[in-house]
Amino acid sequence: MKNKTILIQGKAQILKLVFIWCFILFTGFSFGQNPIIRDQFTADPSARVINGKVFVFPSHDIIAPEGKNLRPNWFCMEDYHVFSSENLTDWIDHGIIVSQYDAPWIDSSSYSMWAPDCIERNGKYYFYYPARSNEGNRRGSRIGVAVAENPEGPYNPQPKPIENVIGIDPAMFIDHDGQAYLYWSLGNLFVAKLKDNMLELDSEVKIIEEMPKEGLKEGPYLFERNGIYYMTYPHVENGTERLEYAIGDNPMGPFKFAGVIMDESPTGCWTNHQSIIEYKNQWYLFYHHNDYSPKFDKNRSIRVDSLFFNTDGTIQKVSPTLRGVGVADAKQKIQIDRYSHLSETGASIAFHDTLDTFKGWKTILENKDSWIQYNTVDFGKKKLKKVQVKATSEVGSTLEIRLDKVNGSVISEIEIPAGSDWEIVKAGTIKMKKGIHNIVVILKGNAAEIDWVRFEK
Secondary structure, X not given: OHHHHHHHHHHHHHHHHHHHHHHHHHHOEEOOOOOOOOOOOOEEEXXXXXXXXXXXXXXXXXXXXXXXXXXOOOOOEOEEEEEEEOOOOOEEEEEEEEEOOOOOOEOOOOOEOOOOEEEEEOOEEEEEEEEEEOOHHHOEEEEEEEEEOOOOOOOEEOOOOOOOOEOEEEEEEEOOOOOEEEEEEEOEEEEEEEOOOOOOEOOOOEEOOOOOOOOOEOOOEEEEXXXXXXXXXXXXXXXXXXXXXXXXXXXXXXXXXXXXXXXXXXXXXXXXXXXXXXXXXXXXXXXXXXXXXXXXXXXXXXXXXXXXXOOOOOEOOOOOOOXXXXXXXXXXXXXXXXXXXXXXXXXXXXXXXXXXXXXXXXXXXXXXXXXXXXXXXXXXXXXXXXXXXXXXXXXOEEEEEEEOOOOOOEEEEEEEOEEEEEEEEEEEOOOOXXXXXXXXXXXXXXXXXXXXXXXXX
């Protein structure tokens, strides 16, 4: 009887594990369009390349809970997640790694866990995060550290914040000689060396004097390329933050202003926050915008776009995109509303549900020959013979799909039936090609709305 009970418990445990992995498989991924995390608000992305993957450690915006006596219409953050990807297209949420309830020094009523960072040292992972302290005359923003054996956790928060550091937005850098540096902000940008234990300062705190004297500046992030040290930071030059950078030949400066990485938000999002990494021989800028919350810019979402350098080492200005980076799998749902190009008239994007923006967007094509283009789709090594489109049209319509450009080869024509409900419509393909191509969806009939496109064998 005892053995039978053990066997039943063992089967139950296996079924539980299978359920957990299925849940992760079907709910743990986001896709490579912008924003890259599509089921929660995220901001202040710190990206790191670890063990051949990209890990992103963002802050986590939430709607302010009622009855907490919080500042109205302000940022609200109580914990941190970590996300990872091998292809910058599929992102796995590894769950909460640190919250405001995890360390005794944190004022757990403050909901002020701003921008974090994480770095590896000698096989351990050190996660740095700001929070408001509850320690008597040390109240205010302090920086804590949590330590883990793996980048996805579990993390063990240290019982005390770092001594002699008051501020927010910690960022880490380890130079070629092994010296670690901690950067942070509070009115100014600051830097100090860290001891080998990564938990204590090993120098006096230095103000980085060469930054702009006027306007809010915060969120320092330093990286090195070809002997040049790039100090990047958000700065309010004209009402909202833009991303700027300065260069030097030492991690502690002096630095010289070198230019703008990204202009102010075209829709008025007050903040931005950045990290810059090289991954598989391409440089990327991670940043945030209020995509899912266009009327409240304290709920933000992280994005990524490619970044390029000029021959003299200066950074080419990055224009934010909806398409983002990464290669889309033609056999998965392609959200064409994260477009690469759009016709000048007759094409627009709207939320499926303005009360639940995480349901995503739809493409609206209203005029005949209006179109939307989505770049970099991998059709694989075997020709895909069918296409599915989720669409709706009140009076019925026809869509045409072309490869590569607006006047490219027609690969399918899809008839959308009349009706007010969304329909998944299938059609065959012709002249289909293998490999990576752009797709263009063109309206050839009456107005239609499109959710996604997917190809199959």
